Amino acid sequence: MAKYLDVHPENPQPRIIDSVVDTIRKDGLLAYPTxxxxxxxxxxxxxxxxxxxxxxxxxxDRHHFTLMCANFSQLGQLVHVDNNVFRAVKSATPGAYTFILPATKEVPRQLLHPKKKTVGVRIPDHVVTQTLLAALGEPLLSSTLLLPDEEEPLTQGWEIKERLDHQVDVVLDSGDCGTVPTTVVDFSAGEPEILRVGAGDPTRFE
Known part of the structure; x- marks a missing residue:
């Protein structure tokens, strides 16, 4: 059964964050808000x-996993970013955007798109997620909690606990965090291509 941890949305309790980090470091699977x-x-x-x-x-194996990063410095260790892309990505972070970029050798091969050798990266604008990343000290492998054959991601911690109780190790609940996934922008060819319109304003990349 999954642990259910209720964390304060603005002042996350250190003991709860430390408990989650310990689970992650033991190869546990987490459901968490962004x-x-x-x-x-x-x-x-x-x-x-x-x-x-x-x-x-x-x-x-064609799915783009996302590496959730605490800051731009961490992001820059995982993907190749030229000057033009750097300015565009920097101006939109932190925020509800995922960027597809060529991966560096720091990224495990099994996370890469098999043909393009790309990976998704993002820097979230969320107190709990940022606190978790700071305590972990490294990026977090991440994927939107959208279940098969469903149109919208799960949004309630109690429902996630109920439905995925034997599939995840921890459910971290900080209240409502919305239902709209990130806007996905592919920069792997140098110019922005919007792959998915989501929570982030896509017009800045059009």
Missing amino acids: DSCYALGSRVGSHDGITRIREIRRLD
Whole structure:
């Protein structure tokens, strides 16, 4: 059964955050709030975490995983960003955007798009997520908590606990965080291509 942890949305309790970090470092799978909607998260190098996320969401190997980063410095270690892309991405972070970019050698191969060798990265604008990333000290492998054959992500912590009780290890609940996933912008070819319109304003990349 999953642990259900109720965390304050503006002043997350350190003991709760530390407990979640401990679970992640032991290759646990987390359901957690972000600035767009709930997501599934695990340690970047966790083969078990990747497998479980794929099983829950029924993802194929073409799915772009997202690496949730605390800041731009961390993001820059994971993807190649030229000057033009740097300015565009920097101006939109933190925020509800996911950027598809060529990955560096720091990213495990199983997270990459098999042909493009790209990965999704983002910097969230959410107190609980940022506190968690700061305590973890490294990026978090992440994927929107959108279940197969459903049109909208799960939005209530209690419902996530109820439906995924035997599939995740921790449900971190800080209240409502919306139902709209991030806007996804592909910069892998140098020019922005909007792959999904979501919570982030897409007009700045059009």
